[in-house]
Amino acid sequence: MQITIFGATGSVGHYLINEAQRRGDTVVAVSRHAHSKQSSGVSWQSVDYDSLDSIVKTLAGSDAAIISLGDYDVITPTQNIVAAMKVANLKRVEILTGFGTSSASRKQLGIGMRAVMTVMMPMLRTKEKQDQIIRNSGLIFTIVQPPTLTDGPATHAYRYGNYGHKSISGHIARADLAEFMITNLVEDRFKRESVYLQN
Numbered sequence: 469m470q471i472t473i474f475g476a477t478g479s480v481g482h483y484l485i486n487e488a489q490r491r492g493d494t495v496v497a498v499s500r501h502a503h504s505k506q507s508s509g510v511s512w513q514s515v516d517y518d519s520l521d522s523i524v525k526t527l528a529g530s531d532a533a534i535i536s537l538g539d540y541d542v543i544t545p546t547q548n549i550v551a552a553m554k555v556a557n558l559k560r561v562e563i564l565t566g567f568g569t570s571s572a573s574r575k576q577l578g579i580g581m582r583a584v585m586t587v588m589m590p591m592l593r594t595k596e597k598q599d600q601i602i603r604n605s606g607l608i609f610t611i612v613q614p615p616t617l618t619d620g621p622a623t624h625a626y627r628y629g630n631y632g633h634k635s636i637s638g639h640i641a642r643a644d645l646a647e648f649m650i651t652n653l654v655e656d657r658f659k660r661e662s663v664y665l666q667n
């Protein structure tokens with residue numbers, strides 16, 4: 469499988485690349501800046517998120533895209549990636565947002581955690597907007613909603629989907645998150661759904 473990763477230079481991006489390489493998948497790693505790094509199965513491409521043509525080029529030959537952008541000013545890039553995917557006729561997308569970033573996903577939480585998230589909502593506006601763009605895109609999406617991310621090796625011991633006591637004060641290793649996200653695309657699970665996960 470070939471996956472275009474937007475935000476590939478980020479704190480999660482390199483775990484996503486490592487996991488795809490480990491599985492033998494091919495990555496188009498996308499950054500706003502030029503990179504000359506070379507490693508097996510990975511091609512780096514620079515992008516201008518204000519140019520549809522530029523984004524479409526990064527999608528050539530890919531089966532799916534991952535959006536793992538930073539926290540600020542990412543609304544327009546997200547909208548333009550969706551528009552470019554339609555031009556490129558690419559339907560499968562996975563986006564990393566944050567814990568509880570939609571009313572639909574907050575319904576999966578216990579009552580106490582829903583109350584906590586109501587207080588936190590003003591801090592989640594950008595992620596909530598990204599969530600809405602993807603839900604309304606017509607694409608086949610998975611919206612991944614982890615709590616705090618940690619570094620270190622994969623534990624392979626994490627819960628996802630329909631588990632109890634989902635909590636924003638939980639954590640998940642970026643390596644485990646990457647394992648989940650790449651596997652989820654390859655196995656085509658959680659289609660048109662958001663999903664929580666934590667160690």
Ligand SMILES: NC(=O)c1ccc[n+]([C@@H]2O[C@H](COP(=O)([O-])OP(=O)(O)OC[C@H]3O[C@@H](n4cnc5c(N)ncnc54)[C@H](OP(=O)(O)O)[C@@H]3O)[C@@H](O)[C@H]2O)c1
Pocket residue numbers: 474475476477478479480481498499500501517536537538539540541542545564565566567614615616617618
């Ligand atoms: N840290 C946590 O505990 C935590 C918890 C839950 C969810 N998350 C979410 O996980 C996602 C990925 O996190 P991360 O730490 O990998 O992100 P990050 O390192 O802050 O950013 C990822 C990449 O996005 C690109 N980027 C940043 N701002 C951009 C902008 N305005 N427009 C276009 N591209 C931009 C940058 O790549 P280039 O400069 O190379 O283009 C950057 O390297 C984020 O959405 C974050 O909110 C994080």
